Amino acid sequence: MDDVPVDAADHDALLDHFLDTHHDWHMWRTWSDDLAYATHKSQTLRIERDHSAPARETAWTVAAYETPVSDRTWHLTATGATPLPMLQDLLIDLADGTAWDTAIGQFIDEASVIAATQPATDAGWTHTFAGRWIHWTAPNGEAGIQFDAFAAQRLNDTLPxxxxxxxxxxxxxxxxxxxxxxxxxxxLANLTETLTQTCSTHQATTHPSPYAQRHTTSLPAPPAFGQPYGQAL
Structure with a gap:
């Protein structure tokens, strides 16, 4: 997969455009010029942007909360070289409500894993197990998705x-x-779809199916080591 250099200024411009066009989000800054924060008016979705982060370090952090004063429900990070289409889709999902669909008490079950990775399955990516990890890998081996069944059981762990x-x-x-x-x-499914489409632009042999065309086949059973997809959320 060919790598397209991403300028940090492009990331900043993307966030600025998002805030200019979504008035229910507001930016604020701290004492550090390197950091900027955007918060939804509900105070339950927040974005941290680190302008100075190197290409392989965390430049974006998104955090979601059940209430403005509750513990974090989920979070996501992106490094400084993350392609703009991936970040654009992330911001679109934050704006249109996709990021609000995790109910408290929900399990990470087989259906959730299938839904999140369906675009990779549709694109014919290789699906393998390696201990506690499940991998979906592009045909050229230069892009993929990893699911950590161990981390899924440890809700307060720092492991992704x-x-x-x-x-x-x-x-x-x-x-x-x-x-x-x-x-x-x-x-996750929307980000996966964008990832597979990005790969297909560099690989004539990869032809992802439309995301709307869902398969209903089940995942093979992972190696047994307790509850494979996590405790109740």
Whole structure:
């Protein structure tokens, strides 16, 4: 997958445009010139933008809360080299309500994992198990999705449950997006679809099916090590 350099200024311009066109979001700053924050008027969705983050470090953090004073429900991060189409889709989902569909008490079950990764399945990505991890990998091996069933059981852990990545390998990605256990499956599915479409523009052999065309086949059973998809949220 060819890597397109991403200028940090493009990320800043994208956030500025989002705020200019969505007046229920407001920006505020702290003492640091490197950080900017955008908050939904409900105070339950927040974005942190680190202008100075290197390409492979966290430049975006999105956090969701049940109430303005509750603990964090889910969070997502994106590194400084994350392509603009991925960030555009993320912001669209934050604006249109996709990020609000995780009910308190919901389980991460097989259906949630299938829904989040369906675009990769439709695109014919390789589906493998490696211990506690489930991988969906692009045909050229230079992009993928990782689901950590162990992290899904540890709701307060710092380990990411989901990783979307592109680059030489998952251990040396050019960029990555990580997401916690309760991240809405609809949001993850939209990001997955964009990732597969980005790969298809560089790979003539990859032809992702429209996301609306859902398969109903089940995932193969992962190796047993307790509850594979997590406790109640």
């Amino acid at each position: 449950t989901w990783v979307l990545w592109a680059g030489p390998t998952i251990d040396q990605p050019t960029w990555e997006i990580t997401a916690s256990t309760r991240t809405p499956s609809n949001l």
